[in-house]
Amino acid sequence: MRRVYLDHSATTPVDPEVAAIMMTYYTEKYGNPSSVHGFGRETKQALEQARNQVAELIGAASREITFTSGGTEADNLAILGTAEALRKKGKHIITSCIEHHAVLETCEYLEKNGFDLTVIPVDEEGIISVDEVRKAIRPDTILITVMHANNEVGSIQPIAEIGKLAKEHGIVFHVDAVQSLGKIPINVEEMNVDLLTVSGHKIYGPKGVGALYVRKGVRIVPLIHGGGQERKRRSGTENMPGIIGFGKACELAGQRMADDAEKQIKLRDKLMNGIVERIEYVKVNGPVGEKRLPNNVNVSIRYVEGESLLLSLDMLGIAASSGSACTSGSLDPSHVLLGMGLIHEIAHGSLRFSLGRQNTEEDIDYVLEQLPKIVERLRMMSPLYDQVIHSKKA
Amino acid sequence: MYTEKVMDHFTNPRNVGEMENPDGVGEVGNAKCGDIMRIYLDIEGDIIKDVKFKTFGCGAAVATSSMVTEMVKGKTIDEAMVISNAAVAEALGGLPETKMHCSNLAADALHKAIGDYRDKQQKKE
Numbered sequence A: 001m002r003r004v005y006l007d008h009s010a011t012t013p014v015d016p017e018v019a020a021i022m023m024t025y026y027t028e029k030y031g032n033p034s035s036v037h038g039f040g041r042e043t044k045q046a047l048e049q050a051r052n053q054v055a056e057l058i059g060a061a062s063r064e065i066t067f068t069s070g071g072t073e074a075d076n077l078a079i080l081g082t083a084e085a086l087r088k089k090g091k092h093i094i095t096s097c098i099e100h101h102a103v104l105e106t107c108e109y110l111e112k113n114g115f116d117l118t119v120i121p122v123d124e125e126g127i128i129s130v131d132e133v134r135k136a137i138r139p140d141t142i143l144i145t146v147m148h149a150n151n152e153v154g155s156i157q158p159i160a161e162i163g164k165l166a167k168e169h170g171i172v173f174h175v176d177a178v179q180s181l182g183k184i185p186i187n188v189e190e191m192n193v194d195l196l197t198v199s200g201h202k203i204y205g206p207k208g209v210g211a212l213y214v215r216k217g218v219r220i221v222p223l224i225h226g227g228g229q230e231r232k233r234r235s236g237t238e239n240m241p242g243i244i245g246f247g248k249a250c251e252l253a254g255q256r257m258a259d260d261a262e263k264q265i266k267l268r269d270k271l272m273n274g275i276v277e278r279i280e281y282v283k284v285n286g287p288v289g290e291k292r293l294p295n296n297v298n299v300s301i302r303y304v305e306g307e308s309l310l311l312s313l314d315m316l317g318i319a320a321s322s323g324s325a326c327t328s329g330s331l332d333p334s335h336v337l338l339g340m341g342l343i344h345e346i347a348h349g350s351l352r353f354s355l356g357r358q359n360t361e362e363d364i365d366y367v368l369e370q371l372p373k374i375v376e377r378l379r380m381m382s383p384l385y386d387q388v389i390h391s392k393k394a
Numbered sequence B: 001m002y003t004e005k006v007m008d009h010f011t012n013p014r015n016v017g018e019m020e021n022p023d024g025v026g027e028v029g030n031a032k033c034g035d036i037m038r039i040y041l042d043i044e045g046d047i048i049k050d051v052k053f054k055t056f057g058c059g060a061a062v063a064t065s066s067m068v069t070e071m072v073k074g075k076t077i078d079e080a081m082v083i084s085n086a087a088v089a090e091a092l093g094g095l096p097e098t099k100m101h102c103s104n105l106a107a108d109a110l111h112k113a114i115g116d117y118r119d120k121q122q123k124k125e
Helices: A016-027 A038-058 A071-086 A101-112 A130-136 A159-168 A240-278 A306-315 A335-339 A361-381 A383-393 B004-011 B059-072 B077-081 B085-091 B097-102 B106-124
Strands: A065-068 A092-096 A116-120 A141-147 A172-176 A195-199 A210-214 A282-284 A296-301 A350-354 B024-030 B035-044 B047-056
Touching: A016 A240, A038 A065, A038 A195, A038 A210, A038 A240, A065 A071, A071 A101, A071 A141, A071 A172, A071 A195, A071 A210, A092 A101, A101 A116, A101 A141, A116 A130, A130 A141, A130 A159, A141 A159, A159 A172, A240 A282, A240 A296, A240 A361, A306 A350, A306 A361, A306 B004, A306 B059, A361 B047, A383 B035, A383 B047, B004 B059, B024 B106, B035 B059, B035 B106, B047 B059, B047 B077, B059 B085, B059 B106, B077 B106, B085 B106
Parallel strands: A092 A116, A092 A141, A141 A172, A172 A195
Antiparallel strands: A065 A210, A195 A210, A282 A296, A296 A350, B024 B035, B035 B047
16 A cells, blocks of 8 residues: 655654764763763763754754653743743743644643733634734743744744844744754844754654754753753753754754755645645635745545544554644644634634645645545544535536 | 544544434534534434534544434434434544534534424423
């Protein structure tokens, strides 16, 4: 059976070049970078090289990069670390309603512990309004945390403008860039970002490694205390194979970003337009064109439910994801789709396809051939579709 | 996450469809929560002669609907009334914990359809 992986926003395969270089740091170059001896010095040097590779991809200085166990830890470190460092200055935090759970849950945890939280809305394309952020700012605002690109609908946020606003008001600005890294250019200087979260496994690097960019002069309190690694920001012996792999993945992403984007935008539009042409009652979720990540397709297919679509696609070897309640583990569908104003029943029928380097035109053709049949089968089973059939007959 | 039996009923659901003049119809759930099940009954005497269903929902919702139709065909309505949601789940070899409360409503739809049938009978008398 043909297998088509279209869930790269969940995770990516590790690039063979990345995997190969990681291997040597398991079996040959296993020294602890904190050790004085040659084994340690060898890995310490490699650690700093990886730090530089990450820094280069986002326009930072390498000393501003702190390695973590992944995007979630970096988000926690940024938000909790800033709140702790600035709690005497103020207690107000601003975020948006479409953030990843790693940000939203962390902010809500702070809210339960004495901080004030303003969650700003998005428009119907899933884009934050800079004006709303401006209106939310208070004299005691200490942190604004907004994602660069949304993981579900691919909407790219006006980070540079929000960054400018934060800078004018002397507010720390954190950006979760897990989904945008390696897909669209990031420059922490041009975007006026103080803290930036990145992760390895979304860019053909390994799982279990990420980083937080911390602008020089910005103070954060560590979450993990111990041996004082990572400039005392994140104790614990460094995950060397992971860090080396992440560094290499960043280097490759920098080289391939333009080509990847060009190719994936073509496939993205072919898939999105193809679905709309072949299936009735479909709504595209998120923006079209330049405000959308090159690899994201998100559609709501009316009168059918997302998990049923996923199961049916999976049986044909196609991997995608959905914002339906059944896949979120709660009774409500995706907070992102609801935040964009979708009603529950349309959010339940959402499908996300996220493209990657290995996807081909044939992959898209295969999906476009199979999906309409799946939808037809499920609709014939759906009581919600009855009214449509009956009105058509009439 | 689903048993083979659930996947079998999801892939090849039994008794999908509508009925022209059903003796009883029962619907549970709503589009907001992501599951709607509708069951149609054809009853002769006290026996469920035929049963059809239509479901909007996840894999578990479709599979439990299909399963319950298979379980009640040919049964008396009294026998059908004692079939529980838990029994439907059990007949499928179990459901994931998260699905037990939200998508396991097929027996409720069946009982509603029988209730509808009984209401109609009473009105006739």
